Amino acid sequence: MRPASWIAAAAVSAGIAHAATLDEVCTTSYAQEALPADGFYQGVTIDPSSVVVAPVKNASVSDDVWYPDSVFDYCDITFAYSHTARNDRVLVRYWLPAPNKFQNRYLSTGGGGYAINSGNSSLPGGIIYGAVAGATDGGFGSFDTQFDTVWLLANGTANWESLFMFGYEAIHELSVLGKQFTKQFFNMTENDKLYSYYQGCSEGGREGWSQVQRFADEWDGAVTGAPAFRYAFQQIQHLYSNVVTQTLGYYPPQCELKKIVNETIAACDPLDGKTDGVVARSDLCKLHFNITSLVGKPYHCPASAASSTPFPTPATPAQNGTVTAEGVNVAREIIKGLRDSKGRQVYFSYQPAASFSDALTQYNSTTGSWELYVNSFGAGFVTRYLELVNASTLANLDGVTYDTLKEWIYESWQRYEDTLQTTWPDLTAFQEAGGKVLHLHGESDSSIPPASSIRYHESVRSVMYPKLSFNDSSIALADWYRLFLVPGAEHCATNSLQPNGPWPQTTLQTLIDWVEKDIAPETLNGTILQGEHVGESQPICAWPLRPYWSENGTKMECQYDQASIDSWIYDLDAFKLPVY
Numbered sequence: 001m002r003p004a005s006w007i008a009a010a011a012v013s014a015g016i017a018h019a020a021t022l023d024e025v026c027t028t029s030y031a032q033e034a035l036p037a038d039g040f041y042q043g044v045t046i047d048p049s050s051v052v053v054a055p056v057k058n059a060s061v062s063d064d065v066w067y068p069d070s071v072f073d074y075c076d077i078t079f080a081y082s083h084t085a086r087n088d089r090v091l092v093r094y095w096l097p098a099p100n101k102f103q104n105r106y107l108s109t110g111g112g113g114y115a116i117n118s119g120n121s122s123l124p125g126g127i128i129y130g131a132v133a134g135a136t137d138g139g140f141g142s143f144d145t146q147f148d149t150v151w152l153l154a155n156g157t158a159n160w161e162s163l164f165m166f167g168y169e170a171i172h173e174l175s176v177l178g179k180q181f182t183k184q185f186f187n188m189t190e191n192d193k194l195y196s197y198y199q200g201c202s203e204g205g206r207e208g209w210s211q212v213q214r215f216a217d218e219w220d221g222a223v224t225g226a227p228a229f230r231y232a233f234q235q236i237q238h239l240y241s242n243v244v245t246q247t248l249g250y251y252p253p254q255c256e257l258k259k260i261v262n263e264t265i266a267a268c269d270p271l272d273g274k275t276d277g278v279v280a281r282s283d284l285c286k287l288h289f290n291i292t293s294l295v296g297k298p299y300h301c302p303a304s305a306a307s308s309t310p311f312p313t314p315a316t317p318a319q320n321g322t323v324t325a326e327g328v329n330v331a332r333e334i335i336k337g338l339r340d341s342k343g344r345q346v347y348f349s350y351q352p353a354a355s356f357s358d359a360l361t362q363y364n365s366t367t368g369s370w371e372l373y374v375n376s377f378g379a380g381f382v383t384r385y386l387e388l389v390n391a392s393t394l395a396n397l398d399g400v401t402y403d404t405l406k407e408w409i410y411e412s413w414q415r416y417e418d419t420l421q422t423t424w425p426d427l428t429a430f431q432e433a434g435g436k437v438l439h440l441h442g443e444s445d446s447s448i449p450p451a452s453s454i455r456y457h458e459s460v461r462s463v464m465y466p467k468l469s470f471n472d473s474s475i476a477l478a479d480w481y482r483l484f485l486v487p488g489a490e491h492c493a494t495n496s497l498q499p500n501g502p503w504p505q506t507t508l509q510t511l512i513d514w515v516e517k518d519i520a521p522e523t524l525n526g527t528i529l530q531g532e533h534v535g536e537s538q539p540i541c542a543w544p545l546r547p548y549w550s551e552n553g554t555k556m557e558c559q560y561d562q563a564s565i566d567s568w569i570y571d572l573d574a575f576k577l578p579v580y
C-alpha cells in the first residue's frame with residue numbers, strides 16, 4: 001500500500017499547491033536538473049547535453065498482449081551515459097506519465113531475440129499503471145541495433161563487454177538510473193516509496209531473471225514470460241528438430257507436420273474436460289495420445305510465398321498427401337527431446353499440440369523432393385557464439401549428430417555460464433528483500449519449451465527449500481514466486497491454432513496488487529483475446545496445479561495430478577553437473 005504521507009502530499013499538490021502539468025516539466029532543462037548526480041553510480045557518467053525531450057499527447061495503443069488498450073500522454077526522454085575508461089555510449093529511453101497520473105512506480109522493460117529492447121512497444125505497459133517506463137540500447141549503437149551485430153569485432157575476436165551488457169549489466173543500469181531519475185523528476189523525498197517493477201518475455205524474460213538472480217533490491221516485483229534462459233540448451237535445442245529429420249532420413253513436407261499438429265489438437269482438446277479447440281492439458285496429451293493413429297490422414301496446403309520474418313522461410317508448393325509413418329516418427333522423436341547416442345536425456349522439447357516451428361524443411365523444385373532447412377536461431381548461435389565467425393547460419397548439418405548437439409550445449413554452457421545461462425537457482429537475497437515474481441509460459445510455445453520454465457521453478461524450489469516435501473516447498477515458494485502455464489498459448493503470444501485459449505493481459509496489474517496490497521494471485525486473469533469468444537474470462541492455474549473443466553466442461557478447476565506433474569520433469573542424465 002502507498003504510505004499515508006504520499007497520499008497527503010498528493011492531495012496537497014493536486015489542491016492548494018501548484019500542480020505541474022506535463023508540458024511544464026517535459027522540458028530539456030527540467031529533465032537535465034533531474035538527472036542522477038555525478039558519482040551516483042560508480043563508473044557511470046551521464047552526458048547532460050545528450051538529453052532529448054518530447055511531450056507526446058493522446059498516444060493510443062491496442063491489441064498488445066501485455067496491457068489493455070489505452071490512450072495516454074507521456075514525456076519521452078532519452079539520454080546517454082558512458083562507462084569510465086571504456087569509451088562507450090549507452091542510450092536509455094524513459095517514458096514518464098503526466099504528474100497527475102504518476103503513481104510512485106517505475107518499470108524496466110526488455111527485448112526479444114538478440115534485441116535488448118522492444119522498440120517502444122513495452123513502454124505503454126508502465127505508463128498506463130502510472131509508472132515511469134524505461135528501455136536501453138545496451139550500448140550497441142542505437143535502439144535498433146541488436147547485440148548479435150556488435151558481438152564480433154572480427155572473426156575470432158569477441159566483444160566481451162557487449163556480452164556482459166547484454167547478459168545483465170545494461171538492464172541493471174537502466175533500473176538504477178531510471179529509479180533515481182524518476183524520484184528526482186517527480187520531487188519524491190527520501191521517505192517516499194518508489195515501487196519498482198519489470199515486465200518482459202522471451203529474451204526479455206531472461207533479462208528479468210538475470211536481475212532477480214543478482215540484484216535483490218532492484219525491483220519489488222517482476223513479470224517474466226517464457227524466458228530464453230538456460231541459454232546454451234535453449235539455443236542449441238533449435239537445431240534438434242533438424243537433426244531428427246537428418247538422423248531419421250526423412251524430411252517431412254511442411255504440410256504433413258502442420259496436419260499432425262492440427263490432428264493432435266483435435267484429439268487432445270477434450271482431455272481437459274472441455275471441447276473448445278484448446279489443449280489445456282498437453283501433459284495428458286503426452287501421456288495418453290497415440291500419435292501413430294494419425295498415419296494415413298490426408299492433408300492439403302496451398303502454395304505459400306517465401307517470408308523473411310521473424311527469420312527467413314522458403315516458399316512452398318501446394319502439398320497434397322497423407323500422413324506417413326516416417327512423418328509420425330519425426331514428430332515423436334522431436335517431442336521426446338534430445339538424447340545422446342547412449343540414450344541419456346540431454347534436453348527436453350516442446351509439448352504435443354505445439355507447432356513444429358524448428359522442423360521447417362524446404363522444397364527443391366529441381367529434384368521435386370523435400371530437404372533439410374537449417375534453423376537459423378540454432379545455427380546462428382553455433383557460428384557466432386561457438387565458432388566466433390561472422391555468419392548468420394550454417395550451410396548444412398553434415399556430420400552433426402545428437403552427440404554433436406550435446407557437445408555444443410556443454411561448450412556453450414561453460415562459456416556463457418556467468419552471462420547468458422541465467423539459471424542461478426538460489427534467490428535467497430531477492431526473497432529476503434521481499435521481491436515477488438510472476439512467471440508465465442505458453443503451454444503450446446513452439447520456440448521455448450514450457451518445460452524449461454518448470455525446470456527452473458523446480459530448481460529454485462529444491463535449492464531454496466531442500467528439507468521440505470514437494471507440497472510444503474511448493475507452498476513456501478508460492479509466497480513470493482508463482483509460475484503459470486497459459487493453456488494453448490504460443491511463444492509470448494496467443495495462438496491462432498487454438499484461438500479460444502486465454503491470455504493474461506493484465507499480469508502487471510496482478511503483480512502490482514500483490515506487491516502493494518498483498519493480494520496474492522491464486523490464478524492469473526486470463527481472457528480470450530481472439531475469435532468468437534473474445535472477452536470471456538478464464539482463470540489460469542498456478543503450477544503445480546493443472547486446469548480441468550469438470551461438470552461437462554462448465555466449471556474450471558485447478559487440480560493436483562501427480563502423473564501429469566511427473567510428465568513435465570526430466571532427468572537430464574547426460575550430464576554429471578546439475579542442470580538448473
Ligand SMILES: *[C@@H]1O[C@H](CO)[C@@H](O)[C@H](O)[C@H]1NC(C)=O
Pocket residue numbers: 057058
Ligand atoms: C486528445 O484527445 C481529446 C479527446 O479526443 C481531445 O479533446 C484533445 O484535444 C486531444 N489532445 C491533443 C493534444 O490532441
Ligand SMILES: *[C@@H]1O[C@H](CO)[C@@H](O)[C@H](O)[C@H]1NC(C)=O
Pocket residue numbers: 054056076119120
Ligand atoms: C519511440 O517513441 C518516440 C516518441 O516517444 C519516437 O520519437 C521514436 O521514434 C519511437 N521509436 C520507435 C522505434 O518507434
Ligand SMILES: *[C@@H]1O[C@H](CO)[C@@H](O)[C@H](O)[C@H]1NC(C)=O
Pocket residue numbers: 152153154155390
Ligand atoms: C559481419 O557480416 C556483416 C554482413 O556480411 C557485415 O555487415 C559486418 O560488417 C560483418 N562484421 C564483422 C565484424 O566482420
Ligand SMILES: *[C@@H]1O[C@H](CO)[C@@H](O)[C@H](O)[C@H]1NC(C)=O
Pocket residue numbers: 019020024025099185186187
Ligand atoms: C518539483 O518541484 C519544483 C519546485 O517546486 C516544481 O517547479 C516542479 O513543477 C515540481 N515537479 C513536479 C513533477 O511536480
Ligand SMILES: *[C@@H]1O[C@H](CO)[C@@H](O)[C@H](O)[C@H]1NC(C)=O
Pocket residue numbers: 255258259262299300301496497
Ligand atoms: C490446420 O488448422 C488451421 C486452422 O486452425 C487451418 O488454417 C490449416 O489449414 C490447417 N492445416 C492443415 C495442414 O490441415
Ligand SMILES: *[C@@H]1O[C@H](CO)[C@@H](O)[C@H](O)[C@H]1NC(C)=O
Pocket residue numbers: 290291292293
Ligand atoms: C498406436 O496406434 C497404432 C495404430 O493405430 C497401433 O498399432 C498401436 O498399437 C498403438 N499403440 C499403443 C501403445 O496403443
Ligand SMILES: *[C@@H]1O[C@H](CO)[C@@H](O)[C@H](O)[C@H]1NC(C)=O
Pocket residue numbers: 300318319320
Ligand atoms: C489437392 O487436394 C485438393 C483438395 O483435396 C484439390 O482441390 C487439389 O486439386 C489437389 N491438388 C493437387 C495438386 O493435387
Ligand SMILES: *[C@@H]1O[C@H](CO)[C@@H](O)[C@H](O)[C@H]1NC(C)=O
Pocket residue numbers: 364365366367371
Ligand atoms: C536442389 O537439388 C539439386 C540436385 O541435387 C542441387 O544441386 C541443388 O543445390 C538443390 N537446391 C537447393 C536450393 O538446395
Ligand SMILES: *[C@@H]1O[C@H](CO)[C@@H](O)[C@H](O)[C@H]1NC(C)=O
Pocket residue numbers: 155389390391
Ligand atoms: C568471417 O567468417 C565468415 C564465415 O566463415 C566468412 O564468410 C567471412 O568471409 C569471414 N570474414 C573475414 C573478414 O575473414
Ligand SMILES: *[C@@H]1O[C@H](CO)[C@@H](O)[C@H](O)[C@H]1NC(C)=O
Pocket residue numbers: 471560
Ligand atoms: C499434495 O497436495 C495435494 C493437494 O494440493 C494432495 O492432493 C496430495 O495428496 C499432496 N501430496 C502429499 C504427498 O501430501
Ligand SMILES: *[C@@H]1O[C@H](CO)[C@@H](O)[C@H](O)[C@H]1NC(C)=O
Pocket residue numbers: 067068505506509525526527
Ligand atoms: C482481466 O483482464 C481483462 C482483459 O485485459 C480486463 O479487461 C479486466 O479488467 C481484468 N480484470 C481484472 C480483475 O484485472
Ligand SMILES: *[C@@H]1O[C@H](CO)[C@@H](O)[C@H](O)[C@H]1NC(C)=O
Pocket residue numbers: 552553
Ligand atoms: C455436455 O456438453 C456437450 C457440449 O456442450 C453437450 O452436447 C452435451 O449434451 C452435454 N452433456 C451433458 C450430460 O450435459
Ligand SMILES: [Ca+2]
Pocket residue numbers: 268269270271272273274275276277278279280
Ligand atoms: Ca479443451
